[in-house]
Amino acid sequence: xxxxxxxxxxxxxxxxxxxxxxxxxxxxxxxxxxxxxxxxxxxxxxxxxxxxxxxxxxxxxxxxxxxxxxxxxxxxxxxxxxxxxxxxxxxxxxxxxxxxxxxxxxxxx
Amino acid sequence: xxxxxxxxxxxxxxxxxxxxxxxxxxxxxxxxxxxxxxxxxxxxxxxxxxxxxxxxxxxxxxxxxxxxxxxxxxxxxxxxxxxxxxxxxxxxxxxxxxxxxxxxxxxxxxxxxxxxxxxxxxxxxxxxxxxxxxxxxxxxxxxxxxxxxxxxxxxxxxxxxxxxxxxxxxx
Numbered sequence: 001x002x003x004x005x006x007x008x009x010x011x012x013x014x015x016x017x018x019x020x021x022x023x024x025x026x027x028x029x030x031x032x033x034x035x036x037x038x039x040x041x042x043x044x045x046x047x048x049x050x051x052x053x054x055x056x057x058x059x060x061x062x063x064x065x066x067x068x069x070x071x072x073x074x075x076x077x078x079x080x081x082x083x084x085x086x087x088x089x090x091x092x093x094x095x096x097x098x099x100x101x102x103x104x105x106x107x108x109x
Numbered sequence: 110x111x112x113x114x115x116x117x118x119x120x121x122x123x124x125x126x127x128x129x130x131x132x133x134x135x136x137x138x139x140x141x142x143x144x145x146x147x148x149x150x151x152x153x154x155x156x157x158x159x160x161x162x163x164x165x166x167x168x169x170x171x172x173x174x175x176x177x178x179x180x181x182x183x184x185x186x187x188x189x190x191x192x193x194x195x196x197x198x199x200x201x202x203x204x205x206x207x208x209x210x211x212x213x214x215x216x217x218x219x220x221x222x223x224x225x226x227x228x229x230x231x232x233x234x235x236x237x238x239x240x241x242x243x244x245x246x247x248x249x250x251x252x253x254x255x256x257x258x259x260x261x262x263x264x265x266x267x268x269x270x271x272x273x274x275x276x277x278x279x280x
Contacts, residue, residue, distance in 0.1 A: 030174035047191060048188055051196075070166050
């Protein structure tokens with residue numbers, strides 16, 4: 001069964017960004033922060049980032065790999081990939097409906 | 110006693126407490142440390158001990174990287190503090206409250222009521238909240254002995270209740 005990212009409450013947004021970043025390959029915490037800032041223009045601060053990471057790990061959506069020294073990279077699991085797909089699909093539907101309606105009203109920029 | 114000094118004392122405490130709390134929070138947010146390790150350790154203290162045991166090393170590394178990357182501003186530190194408080198909320202349990210209550214009451218019975226009370230009795234100090242001072246002679250020593258005995262039993266029960274919580278896995 002696919003876990004729903006929405007069950008993460010206020011961590012749903014950060015979790016979507018983290019999983020999207022990890023879909024591009026394994027990364028450690030700070031690399032995730034930089035990547036998310038680059039592709040989404042969102043700054044995830046360490047407390048929120050780690051809060052979301054620990055919850056995603058507990059849900060089996062990501063896993064920590066053995067890393068160099070104390071820094072450990074995280075990898076997307078099949079469960080996480082499936083949850084991310086469902087979440088992005090839902091967001092795409094909302095985006096499509098919203099943009100279509102804006103177009104119909106002639107309010108699109 | 111005249112009201113003037115009392116008002117002055119109350120005013121001093123009203124000013125002192127917020128200032129003391131503000132300085133404490135500032136320190137706990139990692140300000141006043143000369144090195145990153147001190148700042149990281151201070152910020153980690155916002156999180157409960159079981160969480161620190163499980164995630165402390167990885168989270169410390171993230172904090173070090175964040176500081177080295179020059180993102181060590183007030184909003185970052187407040188974010189860490191907020192998440193630490195959230196984790197403390199998740200770690201809350203009535204068992205912990207019960208263990209703390211047993212330990213607190215136990216120490217009050219052993220130290221102030223058991224050990225300090227008879228010492229104050231020798232100096233003919235005011236009785237105030239020291240139960241034993243309201244008794245004389247053998248009765249006073251029976252009360253002191255009872256306070257210490259019951260207090261030690263409560264501390265023992267508190268430590269036993271607290272032991273499994275120390276080992277509890279973090280969320």
